[in-house]
Amino acid sequence: MNELLERGPEIPAGTWDHDWISSVVAKAEEYSGRPSHWNGKLYEQPGDVAGVCLPDGSMTISRKHVLDQARPAYTPGETLTSDQQFAAAEATRMAVFQARHSMSEVGDDSLPGATPLESLEDIALENARCDQFSREYSGRIAESMTDQSLPLVAQAPLFPAYSAATDRLLYTLGGPTGLSHRRLGELIDSTERTQRLNAIADEALDHEVGELVPESHRAELREHLTGPLRRGLGGLTMTEMSELTHPGSKHSWGWDSAEWTEVEFSTNLGDIKAHYESWEAEHPGEEPPELPDSLRETFRDREEEIQQVWASKGWPAQQPVVGREQAYYERLPDHGPVTARDQEIAKLQQFLWSHTAPSQHTDSAVDTGGRPDNVRQIGSARKHGRGVE
Amino acid sequence: MDAYREVQRLYAEAMMSAASGDELVAELGETVQRIGDLLPQTAPGERASVLLMNSSLAERLARLPKETR
Structure with missing residues (x-):
């Protein structure tokens, strides 16, 4: 067994350490x-x-970095230095983060349409929600457990790009889903991790198209809405990865990229709505057909356009999906002087390709030229020879 | 390079790794160790973030199929 997975000694119930963690979890x-x-x-x-x-279902917690740092602040009569207060605040923040994390139901990622556990989009969303909770409630939880005043106000995000993008998405998706920022956050938090993106898509479909959609169509429609979320959230790991970028810039990238994620989501939803509403208007009461191939093609073109937007803004990259052209990820900036940032972006894009190329996953869909058979090459004629991705 | 930025880079690189099986286990373990080595060089206000990034990596490791660990 990997030594990282070797738990340390059990911390028994009835000890100060166990009682403190239990109290943090109960307050959370x-x-x-x-x-x-x-x-x-x-x-x-x-x-x-x-x-x-x-x-x-069990939990581990660091004695050195969490318990021992927190304890002086939660022991009556202790006088703390400012360094001790700061250390206790950070320990509280980590414990609250873990307490919130323990509330997320995992779910079954083997089900069709489920978000894979530990996928980039799952990690981005889960870390963002735990980060948001710990920033909002660590101060209140500490106040309810000690008289010490701990510096837990106006904390910076632990994961700036994940948090900024998720927070903005909760606002911008309010229109299509009909849910407020807080209600949408609650929907995500109360849904198992493997079904969160589907839950958002279902809310939007129910809100906008309601009973016009046959249940047999829902799985495909979900994919056209979860795709933008998956790519947008997953792509943020590249932003978090940037070596040259200040956390404030990562926050800004996350915030701006979420806008484009929402644009793709809402535009796809608008097209879906138009398809079902126009059918209902012309054939009232008749079961509608599935989306036409032309609309599916539109969705794929839109996905590509959004990706080009990311590239033109100098963001590192969206998370690619199987079927992407290698040339796109190896493309160097073709305008202006090559700056250190350009070089970094190019390096990240090449890294991305080398780790996610379709041929790394499967060779079943690769033509004799080593190119996946389900994509066109950049610059080739559109709408010809493209299969189903 | 700034230690915190290097930690972020290591974290994201490990999370995006396409390795599997023993190779992934080794990569995750090595990254947690390297991030831990950088911890003393980070500012006090960055350490909770660093320790939670390692939590995220350790949890990914814990969720791998048992036979690969």
């Missing part, structure tokens, strides 16, 4: 209104790791 449950899936078993986390929510 109270503020979120949802139960934790922690089974009450707590272990010490070795190494430089805050803690882990394990698949069996």
Whole structure:
């Protein structure tokens, strides 16, 4: 077994450490209104790791980085230096993050249309929601457990691009889903991780098209709406990865990229709505046909256009999907002087390609030229020879 | 390079890794170790973020099929 997975000693119930974590989890449950899936078993986390929510429902927590740093602030009568107050605040923030994380139901990612666990979009969304919760509630949770004043106000995001993009998406998707920022956040938090993007798509479909859509069509329609979310959220890992960019710029990239994610989502939804409403107007009461191939082609073209927007803005890249052209990811900026940032972006794009090329995943859909058979090459004639992606 | 930025780069690189099986296990473990080594060089206000990035990597490792760990 990998040594990272070797739990440290169990921290028994009834000790200060176990009681403190239990109190943090209970307070987090109270503020979120949802139960934790922690089974009450707590272990010490070795190494430089805050803690882990394990698949069996137990949790690990770092004694060195969390428990020992928090304890002075939660012990009555202690006088803390400002460094100790800061360390206790950071420890509280990590514990609250883990407590919130323990509330997320995992789900089954083997089901059709499920978001794969630990995929880039899953990681982005989960980290963003835990980050948001810890920023909003760590101060209140600390206040309810100690008289010490801990510096937990106006904290910067732990994951700036993930958090900014998710936060903005919650606002911009309010129109298509008919849900407020808070309600949409609650929908995500209360849905198992593997079904969150589908839940957002379902809300939008139900809100905009309602009963006009036969259930047999829903799986395909979901894909046309979850695709933009998957690519937009997954692409943020490239932003978090940038070596030359200040966290403030990452926050800005995340914020701006979410706007384009929403544009693709809403425009696709508008086209879907137009298809079903026009059929209903012309053939009232008759079951509508599936989306025409021309509209599916429009969705693919739009996906490509949004990707070009990312590239033109100098953002590192959207997360590619199987079927992308290698040439796109190896393309160097073709205008202006080559700056250190340009070089970095090119390096990241090449890295992306080398790790996600279709041929790395499967060779079943590659033609004799080594090119996937389901994509056209950049510059080739559009709408010819393109199969179903 | 700034230690915190290097941590972010290492984190995202490991998360985007296309490795699988033993190779992925080794890569994740090595990244957690390297990030841990950089922890003392980061500013106090960045350490919670660094430790939680390692949590994210360790959890990905914990969710791999048992036979690969």
